[in-house]
Each structure stands twice: as C-alpha cells, then as structure tokens.
Amino acid sequence: MIESVSASIMAPTGPRRLSLGWESAQRPVPSGRVAFVSDLSARPRLVMPLAEHVAAYGRLPGGLTMRMVLDTLRAANLTGRGGAGFPFWKKLQAVATAESRKSPVVIANGSESEPLSKKDALLLKNNPHLVLDGISLVAGMLGAKSAYLYVKDREAHTAVNAAIRERRERGISELRVTIVEAPAGYVAGQETAVVRRIGKGPALPQFSLDRISSSGLRGAPTLLSNVETFAHVAMILRFGAEWYRQGGQGGDRGTRLLTLVGAVGRPGVYELSPGASLAELLREADASDPRAVLFGGYFGRWIDLGAPNTAKFPLDDQALAEHKLSFGAGILGVVGRETCPVVEAAAITEYLAGQSAGQCGPCVHGLPEISTAMARIALSSDVERGMHDLRSVIPLVEHRGGCQHPDGVIQLVRSTVGAFAEEVKLHRSGRCSAQGSHTSVLLPPGASVGTGGAG
C-alpha cells in the first residue's frame, strides 16, 4: 500500500477534490456533500498554473511499481468515468499483461460526445495538470511509447496545450502527450472511433474481434479512459486508496463530476461525494418541482420521482445499481412538470437516430423505425401501433450494431416505456400530463427535431 507521499501537502477533503481551487461565482463555499463548481458556460474561473497545482496537490509521486499501482487502484475501486464504469485497475492490468510486440499506448478521452456534458471540458480547462499527471503516471508505469489526449472543446484544447508546454519548460521529464482534435458527432467518442481517429482515420466506430487492450491503436495494446478517470488516478497515487474512499465501503467511493441539466434553477457541473442523496443534489440545483431524472446521459435510464422514496437513496453506485441506474457519462437530466418525459425521450431518440454513423444496416434502418414508434407514443397519435412497432423492431436492432449506439438507444426507450407506463396509458387516451408546451428541456442546444414522422 502506498503512503501519502508528501507530508507538506494536505490531501483535499470533502466534495471538492477535482475542483479544488476553482472559484464558483454563486456559491464559493460548498455545502455538505454536493459542490456546485460551474454553470453551463463552463468558463474556466482559474486555470491552475503548474506551481499552484503542485502547491495544491503535491509533486508527482515517484518510486511506484506496477504492483503497488494496481493494488492501490484496486483498493480504491476507481471506475471509469466515461460511461461504462469499468474498474480502472482491470483495464490497466489487461494492457500491462497483453501479449504484444508493440509498446502500449495511452489515450485520455476528453471528447465529451454526449452533447449535454460539460464536466470534461471544464476539468481540462481548470485543472489540465491533474489530467496530465494521471496520463504521465499511467504511461510511465506501462512503459508506453505514445500518449494522446482526445479533445473537442477549443478552450480545453488551448488550456491543455499551454499546460503541456509549461511542463516541458519546467523540466518535467515525461512522455510527451499529443493532442488530437475530436470532431463533432455523437459516435465520435465511441472507443473504437477514438482509436481510429487518432490513427488518422475517420472518427467512426470499427468492428473488431479483439479488445483494444490487446490490439488497439495501430495494433498496440491500448489503454483508453475518460479524462476524469486520469485525474482521479493522479490523486489516488498521491494520497492513497483510503483517502479516496473517505472511509466508505463498497463500490466506487470517490467524488465525481456531474453535469446537471434540465428543469433546474442552477444547471451546471457539480462535484459530488457518494452518499449525498438525490434530494440533496436536486435541492442544491434549485429544482423546484422535479418529476423525473434521466441518469447517465442519452443512453441512460429514468427514475420517476413520483415512485416512493426515490429521492432519498444515496447517490453511490451500489444504491444506483439497486435501482438499475448508473452515473453513466456523468449526466443527470431533470424533467419537471412543464414537459413530458416520454416526449423528451422521443426527441432524444430522434436526435440519436440521426447520429448513427450510417455503417450498419440494423442501426441505419432500425433506429428511424424506433424513433417513429416513440413519436407515435409521445404525440399520442397512435400509441398502440407505436408500442407494437417497438416490440417488433427492437429485437431486430439490439446487439446487431458495430458499436454500442443502437443498444444505448434501446436502453433509453425501454426505460422510458417501463418507468412511465402510466404516462403511456394516459397518452393512449389522447392526453399528456405535461403542463407546458411540448418542448424538450433535455435536447442539445441547437438540435432541431420535430418528433415527427408519426403522421
């Protein structure tokens, strides 16, 4: 087990770890286990220069062995923050033990292809050195020959670029990180699309019989994880697994960045300690009358707050799993009384159907049919037929795409008709419980979908 390396550095406590030192305009002192860290403009309040970064977090820990690193990350139970929530130590071990003649490659994914997400760009803009520390440590451990940071946001790109230069000028000897620009598009963040793009191909998913951990970028064992995951690695290897877990047991007990959007008074990025309840988070976000929350982003699942005790359960991944939910890509979408969650889901489905990479038949043909069926249900035009079509089309699409895209859409659709069975019933009788107009609060800004096609 690793000792905390630097006695002169106080390990950050409370919910503000990743967001240490970020100035928050509205609420400088975080309350309880939820810290509001930025509004959705996600402008950097303070790009932490290297000297301040080192003063706040300490120097890069040295003298680590792969065994120590794996044991520590395993004890910490850090899970990936990009969506799949896979234990990071397992990923690292798979790459470290891959049988390959090629040296491993490390990729930090900051492309944030979920259009509602802001947390990764914000992290890169405010705290680029923490992410670079994590990449540096992991690349060093693996003996990687190349490391990449895949990023879409322009300001984040600039901040990381400056941080890389600063590190070189200050004489930090480490593997040089290459920044690769991520194009727009929902599927550009899919694992194999990232690998292809960095390999100078199109940012489209690719079908492969091998996992990227054994054969990824140019056939090399490839470790790819979300930028927030790397930031946590940088802290865990400094302050230890115990610190990370905050004394908690079971699941991933670290803090996490969440983008909270929708029908709330204060949408933005929050840093959350596990154990805070959904009610606490919604209160902090000024949600006046929340009805439902979409957990995890567009491929997520709903929780209907009308069901008993739903807002009380602690927001940690074990409690979430009991409700069949997960943090996914770290996005929570709140729906109030103004809009209908079924209409919201239909709009998202239409948006996602339009984001297909157009490579696989079942995705290309099936998603528009699923979208049309959802529109029938949402618009109360022909709910019976919509439900019937969902039942017949979903089996023709599920598990038949070259990437997770269609299965993600199906997860959203299933969760919608499951969680809001009563609402669907209401739609059957031509009504809808939304008190406002039929617009969406969860569509990406600028997306124009008409939930049409159900004629």
Add this chain to the structure above:
Amino acid sequence: MRLVIDPTRCHGHGTCAQLLDEYIRLDKWHYPIVAKQKVSVSHADLLRRAAQLCPELAISIVDE
C-alpha cells in the same frame, strides 16, 4: 469454428444467407442474422466459400 459478421462492412447483399441457410437468415431489411454461430466441421468448406464470396469481406471465421 465460429461465424462472425462485421456489421459495419455488411451491405446486406444476402449471398451468405443463400449459401449458409442453416446458419444465416435475413431480416426485413435484408441484413443477415446469424442464427447459429457455431459452425460444424462438416460445413467448414461452405463457410470458407461464403466468406470468400461476400462482396464486402464482412465474414470472419474464428477458430476455437
């Protein structure tokens, strides 16, 4: 042996379903559904031919 189709390459010509009707059927958009992944040794030649004849080279044979 196992039969795997790369959905990103397949254009749904359906040649494979004709040759391997025991293993592959077509969905309503004429894309192949692999009904049975495991291919018996006696059909190995047929499978290899189907893989060669696929115009998109979308069919792989995984030995296990």
